[in-house]
Amino acid sequence: MSPRANWSYPTAIKFGAGRIVELADACNSLGIRRPLLVTDKGLAGLPITRQALAILADGGLEAGLFSEVDPNPNENNLAAGVKAYIDGGHDGVIAFGGGSGLDLGKLVAMMPGQTRPVWDFEDIGDWWTRADASKIAPIIAVPTTAGTGSEVGRAGVLTNSETHVKKIIFHPKLLPGIVICDPELTVGMPRVITAGTGLDALAHCLEAYCSPHYHPMSQGIALEGMRLVKDNLPRVYADGNDIDARAEMMSAAAMGAVAFQKGLGAIHAISHPIGAVYNTHHGMTNAVVMPAVLRFNREEIEGRLKLAADYLQISGGYEGFYNFVLEFRSALHVPDTLSAMGIKPDRIDELAAMAMEDPSTGGNPVAMTLENTKALLADCF
Secondary structure, three states, X not given: OOOOOOOOOOOEEEEOOOHHHHHHHHHHHOOOOOEEEEOOHXXXXXXXXXXXXXXXXXXXXXXXXXXXXXXXXXXXXXXXXHHHHHHOOOOEEEEEEOHHHHHHHHHHHHHHHOOOOHHHHEOOOOHHHHOOHHHOOOEEEEEOOOOOOHHHOOEEEEEOOXXXXXXXXXXXXXXXXXXXXXXXXXXXXXXXXXXXXXHHHHHHHHHXXXXXXXXXXXXXXXXXXXXXXXXXXXXXXXXXXXXHHHHHHHHXXXXXXXXXXXXXXXXXXXXXXXXXXXXXXXXXXXXXXXXXXXXXXXXXXXXXXXXXXHHOOOOOHHHHHHHHHHHHHHHOOOOOOOOOOOOXXXXXXXXXXXXXXXXXXXXXXXXXXXXXXXXXXXXXX
């Protein structure tokens, strides 16, 4: 039977150093006059955020700022953001920052006009059709890290504050109308965030590449995304002011998010519950569990990773690729295990049950069961 799939691809992207100056023009082109800039607490007081607000003011726009965004945003952050949006009479959102600011910003644009709770729009079947699409405000995304790629995604991750479960909220109109990818905005990232976000981009590309689903366009994007991370993440880790390498990492991040339309897998299925329960950095958690997942999936991915290794100019096929991952992580000072991250192996049963509910599970090359997921988690410690 010939392959059959539904595909959608990204949006208008203004890519290049210094292009943040086009922010007011982007608002005008989407008909936004009173944007709400949504970002996280750490970014709110930094020069890049003040610069963005000044550009909007100079463009004659009445912008507001909302920054009550936690590292793993939850429904309480969302409710506060929606209140700020309504109270300020805003007509569009600028999602500004790393994954947390981008994800929450998109959901703030979605929810003011909806009559159902946000959990009713989880990425399950056609639940997205429950939303009133006409009430979703226009969105501009401005990433300030190079990792999640949420700027080119049609979803936002939201943690339930009571159950500590991460849910993916989906709607096609959550894809931003315009993205400004300005690598100069990422120059001030601390080294640990540069590493963690870059490794998140690697995990997205790697899992998409290994996913058994059929999507050759994503397959090609994932492969080149891995090459960009391999060649450029060590450069920006060594020199945060290397603007060319920063730009390549920004491309890799967007490519990873486009590629994972093909699927994710066990790396994300287990890092999502770990992040929700222990509030760990998502990209760094992905990197910690990556070798154990490669071992878990070896039988199904060995041939595919040999092809990737050849393209990435890594000798030794699967073994060579696996050893590359270990050396790459070590050079970026990634903890070897979850234990080295400070997590105790006393909640494996609970984490495994949560992993089985994660939507990433279905894209793993080896079918995940409760028992083999428990064993995989134990291996991560």
